[in-house]
Amino acid sequence: NIELFFRIDDTGFLPLMLQKLGYNIHYDQELTNEYSTIIPANINSSMNAHDKTAYIPISSGCNQFCAYCIVPYARGLEKWFPVEQIIHEAKTHLAHGVKEISLLGQIVNKHPDFLTIVKELLKLEGLEWLRYTSPYPTYYSNELLALHQNEPKLCPHIHIPFQSGSTPVLKKMFRGYNAEQCYTFIDKIRSLSRPISITTDIILGFPGETEQDFQETLKLTEYGRFDMIYMGIYSNRPGTFADRKYPDDIPYSVKHERRSRLNKLLYQISTENNQQEIGKIRTMMVNEIGANGDLYGYTDNMKQITVKANAKTKGIKIGSLLPVKITNGVVFKLEGTLQ
Template sequence: MEKIIDENIQGQALSLDKKEGNTRKLFIESYGCQMNFSDSEIVASILAKEGFNTTQNLEDADLVLVNTCSIREKAELTVRKRLEKYNAVKRINPKMKVGVLGCMAERLKSKFLEEEKIVDLVVGPDAYKDLPNLIEEVDAGRNAVNVILSKEETYGDISPVRLQSNGVSAFVSITRGCDNMCTFCVVPFTRGRERSRDPQSIMEEIDDLASKSFKEITLLGQNVDSYLWYGGGLKKDFEKASEFQKATAVNFAKLLDMVAEKYPKIRLRFTTSNPQDMTLDVIEVMAKHKNICKYIHLPIQSGSDRILKEMNRLHTREEYFELIDNIKKLIPDCAISQDIITGFPTETEEDHQDTLSLMEYVKYEYGFMFAYSERPGTLAARKLEDDVPEATKKRRLNEIITAQRNHSTYRHEAFIGKTVEILIEKESKKSDAHWSGRNTQNIVAVFPKGDYKIGDFVMVRIDECTSATLLGEAIGYSDNN
């Protein structure tokens, strides 16, 4: 639930330039959070060396892969429908092989392979380097599976092929896995223990992106605030590290500072944060550097201390307020967004009102709001009865969405009359005469194209807004070009 899921890119078939000499065709599409899309770039890079070029035509594919998500039931249902479609095509093209990657693969391996016999290949999120061997198995007519979770794998040595890129912004993974055992979340079981990537390999990847003129980079992880490099190993084993390792360790604040210092012209973002792990030094580094965006995605899930405890969130409502106050004190113009789950088991009307009052206090810029749905394999599914009626969940969710819409409008109206820096990312969905981009607070702005182009930093005067978008007029380039 803590991973942002962009509904606009779900199920996109990925495409990259053809590599001379490659003869096999790969069709790969992704569902779920940005980590899955980032992982698909790693998979495409590995398979490009194995003779595969991507295709966007399913019927032509030798190998069809779907990168899956177990976070929401809707994502699983969508993937199952896609597998039915793949298998219908497979009946026409028997040489086609079908594989499932990612979180759902790890959780449903035996069901896919043995019970339903709908795939040839099942690969968990830590086993992508084994794909060449697994494909050999499949080519020989055998089913292949590797869902072993690793304590070391970070894919730091693989340069991802930028499949989703607009050439302007890119994601760089810095951690894998998660140690926070939130009762509603399946991530620790599908992606394993938390481990951090060598900062040198992170800097090398950003060097490469800088040389290709990327303008914005998002440091990515299930929980970026937990980043901790002390020469390799799991975060939970840091207490066993040597004194030298502890003295030379790099935490998230240090990494963020290093990147911001070295690349002053590149905009930096990061996601996702966990309130219990976000420390004051991260906020101080954000305040120190102009190129670190003034935006934090800070999931709360519930405003009720009792429900937070049931969720095994290791912070209280008051601790969250203290964090918000520190952010606003050190970075007054910082935008904050949320994840909220309503209708969690045992949630009362009083708990729900606690969530609404917390939203009123923070007044988030925007949020990702869901009614609770039981996910198999989670602690909540094993130990808590899903006892809030669907009608109650729906009503509470509507109240939360209404509150958020009001707060978004309130936040956006504060920009009217101001001039803000926008990085142009793409054409507006609604008009080919307008550009679309985001400001430092991660809010989308739309304005007439003029002579500007994708990748330009432009100063835009905001004239009006909706609850989702700022609307304005470009008045010139910013000094960041």
């Protein structure tokens, strides 16, 4: 019963397309032309329970054409939004009470003015936290990493999708970097005087991935001490290079078993990392309040945190930024008390 497919870039033309399909649609021509510059009123309805975070796209599409990925076909080639438009959008959100801005792009730090955007945003009044996702290791400058060290508002968290720890697999994926570059990048982050939480994405069972390749991914995970890995079991995306050229030759049971082993290692690292947080003071964004008054949210270094209800938590609202002393660290979670 599907009547229409269209590219995300063509959303502004939706009323026209519906008309062509015979629907009785009235639309404002001027608004249609200016679709891409409209700032959404409801900024984060799907990602957060509060209205203190704004997600601002700074680019759309992608030119990387990783062998497995449908994004360049579905979203089109990369387009960068002008700096002035991004800053204007940020100012509008901050004027409405936003505290946290997260910049979005398929390769967010490939925007030619990325550093300028970050620096300009950091100057804006009202901004408490700045994040961005997803960056690419080969588009990082030393200056950007230095900002993570020296600018308290640039959150101490980097989500860097490595996808694999094996050079032959990365080459087949067309990622444009090798395992050695992943290690070098981790070293650069770890050399900063401010501790940065690192999270990543990994694909399990990419075509041709051997046990040795998988061992390289485990090795990278061990080295990177990742706080979280978003794991994807490989499956074909019709129309991609991998779908056309690489047989999906790793049995599902093997992919599953590799995911279990990676998860086991991740659980251990996450627990150890989180136990090292005990005693530290972190800022927490409250994202949910339980029926019993417990506060749930996330920290500046992007860890889930719970604060048990007590006299101090009474009256706290969703979307508050609060100082919390970490009292416990378990797998993927922290516990703390309000300061």
